[in-house]
Amino acid sequence: MRIVHLSADHAVAAVVESLGFDGTAADLTAPEVLASAVRRAASFMCPATPRQLVAAVRGSVAGLVKDPDDEASFPLRATIDSLAAYGDLIEAPVSTDGGPEQRVLFLAEPAFVMLGNTVLLIGVRADGVPYLSGTMRELIEHDGHVRRLAAGHELTVKDLEALGLREVSAAQWLAHPPLGDAGDLVADYDRRLATAGQAGTIDDCTILDGSTSPTYYRGRWRALSSKDSGNYVARRPVAFGAPLWCYVQVAHGRVQRLVDLPAQARLNRACDEAWRLQAAIDELRGTPQVVRVERGNRDGVVVLHLLSPPPAWAQRRLDAIGRPLPRKRSLLSYALREIEIEAELDFLQTSLWTVRLRDGDPT
Amino acid sequence: MTAPSLAAWQERLEGHFVDLRAQRDAVRPGSPLFALEHGLSLDEELPQLQLAVRRAVEGPGLPRSAGLPFVVYAAEVGYRYRGDEFWPVFEEATPRWTSHGIDYARRFIRHRFEEFADAYVGARISGRWALWFKNIAWPITHAVLPTDLQRHLARLLYDYRTALTADLLDDHAALGERLARRSYDTSARFRKFAENTELLGLVAAALLVGEDEETPLLTSAVLQRIVADLSKERQAGAWLLDAKRAAVRIRRKGWMQGASTGGAPRPAPADASRQIEASLSLRRTGDGWKGYVLIPSYESLARRVPSVRPELERTRYRVRGVRGTQSTGALMYDRGPMPLDQWPAAEGQTLVEIEDSSATQAMNLVADHCRLPHGPWLFRCSEPGVALEVRTRVVRPGADYILVSRTLSEIEGVAFDCLGLATEDVHAIAFTVPSIVDQAARDGLLALGISIAPEVGIRPAGLVPAAWDGEGTAEWNAGESPMLAIRSSYAVSRCIISTEIEAREFNWPPDADTAFVQLTDLSPGRQVLEIALLGYDGAPFTHGTFRVRVREPVDSSTSASARQGLQVMSFPPHPTLIDLWSGSSRLEVTGPSGERVQFEVTLTSLGGGKPLSRATFSSLLPVSEERWSQLLRGVQGSNQLDSVVGDSEEMVVLVSHAALGSSEVRAGRPFEPLRWAAGRDKAGPFARLINHTAERPVITSFPADHPAKGEPVSYGEEDLLRLERGGLILATCGELQAAIVVPPHVRGGLDALGLLNVRPSLQTGPRTVDSVRRCISLARLWGGIAVPADGSAAHLQTRVLDAIRSGLGGLIGGKYWSDVEHHLLDGDASTADLLFSGVGTSGEERRIAEDLVNRCRAQMVAGSSPRNLYVDAIATEHGWLPHSLAGLIARLARAPETLDVDDGHVIKAIEAALKRPATFRLARLLVASESMNLDARSGTDR
16 A cells, blocks of 8 residues: 555546546536536445435535535535436435335436437446446546537447446437426316315425516525415425425415425426426416527537526436536526527427527516 | 368477477466467468368268367367357257267367377366366367357456456466456356366466567467457457556556565555444434444455355345344345344344354354444434444544443533434433533543544545545545545644554645545555644644555446345345246345336347247336245246246346336356256157266156156157156266256146146155155255256146155154144145144143244234244253254255255254154144144134
8 A cells, every 4th residue: 555645736636537537627626527526426325315415525525625515616416416317316215114205316227328429328337336447438428417428439239238338218318298288287286285185384394486586596495474375386394304395385374285296206306396387387477487598609509598497307408419518697508509499499488488588688 | 272181280280289388388387278279360271170170070980190170179169159058069060070979979079188188288177177077178178268258257357457466467376266256246157167267367367468468378369369359349348458457557566666675575464354344323213213234245255255155145144133034145235224123232243143053154254244343332413314333432523423322321521312212222312522522521421432533634535435434434445546634723744644564754735724645556455544643843743543444346247236226136146047937036126115117037048148038027116025926926827938948048037117227137057067958849848958077877757746756767868858747857977966847748628737736646664764864865856956847847846845845744743743744735724723733742742832833923924034933942942952953853844855864963853853753743833834824822724
């Protein structure tokens, strides 16, 4: 064994290099490096809660990243969400010894998705086993949390299967809930709410306030007040674990009934159902959620900024055809080819009732 | 141009191998030659030689004077063949080969290889491989690394690359041995290949030379050929390349170290680190805080001590304080966290209790692992509702802890709350260590064996390690270079880090509270680091300790589903096709409850890898072992799979779910020198012998209706054997035996019922030890040696085994009990009353019987296994027999086919049972009560 003393800068470079990146060109806050660090943590820790992953990764980079607790400069939580949306991690319910169910993250099986000429790589191998063995690793192209096979890879489906990857069809990976009317969707959840039992006492519930502007997601969350009445997307605290997503009926600031999410399918992500339901609520209130489109820094490229969080199935489309970019007054940003933007805006409009902010619209 | 004659090839090859021998002796005297090192071009010369051999075979006799072309020809077939059977491939490639007489022709090849080995110091076959695979061992050994096995070796080398050392790369035998220990997840053929560790190590070392390097072990042509074939599959090629690069780095480093230090090897640190440790935790449940324990997989132990693997894989175990018994072979998986109903009593002793008392090696080894540390037990609240054990019993100011102890503890000087624990036999208090720890608090904690963390904080840095207890112990994978952060809130001048064998000192980074160090070139095992911080006066003002544990190289083939949403385990692990198909190995599938998963069961021929038949079905999660048995019965009943199982070489069970992914279990046929394949054609079911030995087998058949009545069968090498009314066919070659149960030829209707529901007729003889041993031997033949050809044969086998067990029951249990056994065999509804009265005439025997049945029933209702009840009652509670004998009598009653009649302990157990037959009757009663659901209170079946 050899013991080597490293300066903080050399330590960062060593960590970045051990994740397979150029230590002189990237640091631990680079989206690709951060995503790889989370995958590594998950490969040893899953099944684990997002909170456990966050604590482990933050603890390990203390002293190597300026402010690891600052989500804006070190977007760890958002990276975990993106990996779960993309399909590297799977959220599923588990119950310990007859106790209440808790939603935890598992590793997704290593797999590939063929989308035209693009081969997306998803999943994580357990116990730190490399996704592909060393020389094959050079074929992986990292782009934020997205991994693709580099152009010219010449691997066939049979080759990929021999590498221990399972094929997931594009249709399965891009599957989304049936597109429909916002009113029908809200009515479906309202019906579930109406038939739910009395909620009992629920303290410290926070709600997504539909009366606020959909352009600032974090600002829409607030505690219940005695003036509140109606149905809301909400999160309710539990004794142990992260607050649960739910849909609540409130009268004078008190929760009367609630439906825990996910309600439509047990393996849906709770947040995905909540975000789509809120999009429908916003649409019905006449304040639909918005996206912003800007010119990119190259001809033929535009940047799409999402101001509300998209469900996983919407984000996957963007992962497939776009390039994730650092956020810029947005929750997620993607560079897209200009010829594809209209189709994507159409999809967001029909699935999430989203509208495009025009120049001069307030954000 | 005319093609060279056989004699010309002989002459050319003689010259070649003489030269090669001389070359090899110049660099590595005595190193063996392989026939595959023939030096012929593969595209031109080799086909011509093969043509010459085929022409010679078409002639009237096989030419002894031209042995070398045959040796090369056979080695080439060995290099290419896949699957189980060598000779069919050889015969297909060599028209009229069998016209020379199968036995003679095969011996001819073997003798030519023996001559080659004598003349050129060619590789020799050895061990069990040589003894039992006498004819095929030569061409396969001289094929060096057949294509079928290359992928396995490439993966093994890749996985093991992180544990390679310069010494290992120079010591082929040791390298082969290490790789062989890790070969358990490869194919049966590869495992057989790996038994020759010398050859395995030699081939591995040769493959690990660099791109442009030569090896004195094999010709570069053979090496390049293997590498080229391996590289046709990209994954295998990439594995090999990575392993090579690692080996080259290690060699280069070894040379450099040798040059700078004079080559003196550093002493290896003491290996105190291989212990497997159970993880204790506390979790908040609906009933309050509860203790949990995780028992890690014993796979690493099985790799270090290969001889214990069979015992570990076939035994069940209990965890002290945990309800129920773990499945057969569960020691080979991580199990838990499992809830502790009671806190284990045995401090300093293992938490794992092996059920099978005959697994003596496993019991001895297991005693050294997973020991419960001495109390009190300290847990750090790592997140809401979860607290992990801190073995070092070091606390940190400001952090929350729970202390568990036998008696209610108080901490002087520290505020605490008493916690209600849902685990019995211990008490718990929760406390927060004050941010500023005064002397009173320090003393109060010390009184309980708890110390305050030094002012130096040491933690893993950079990447999340494989495991960390949150305090002073962390684990990394082999091949990684762990990074640690050392933090001090005081001004530091220098830092000293030392291990048992070295120390490193460096200046503390100016104006920093944290310094980073990286540890490189770590071998698997544990290292304890002592860290001292020095002030500006040059004196150490604080020190700390950190334990770094490096895991054994991860097996990339088996870690697939461990952390995925869908997990599939087989109990016991590594099942054979017959184990899995017959249900003696069972699967467990876990994942989110209530989700529906799809199963696909495929039977394939390994040689061609083509699916012979397939069945699909689905089930909700979780799929317990019992549920799997139900699902399997449905598949076994399908003629689609059942009709091909006898002829298939691999069974694959794929479990999948659209969102959770998939996982599979593969089970192949063992690569045995003598085995039966089965099939069905217009004339009905048949059995076909696959004989890799050089001997002519003796064949005997045993009809199902007279299972002890063996009759000789005349047999030719290619014959298909049939038994019109079903039964067992036994092949014997010296000590080797292989048996198969074939079904009757059923033509439908009542005929089928009659033939399958056979009532075997048995003569058990006088009530003596020898008669009992004969019965056990018969059970062993039908249940231990024989495998069923298909589902109908399995049914027939069960009927016969039940009859043998029943006959044994009557033989030992006496006249009256014999009647009871007859009723049991007939499934007579009035048996419950008979059973209790049949156990014994004394009140004590009857009372014990009722008590046992009631407890058995209670345990089954509670979901735990009643198997230890009998031994506990007979040996511990009533002292009728020693533990070991009671255990053997329980097995005699339940599964006599698992006993060795020549074992002295077994003979003693038989004598004891004959002397006190009530002990045996009680054991049989318990077996019956499990299947009949007896209730002693009412004396009736339920």
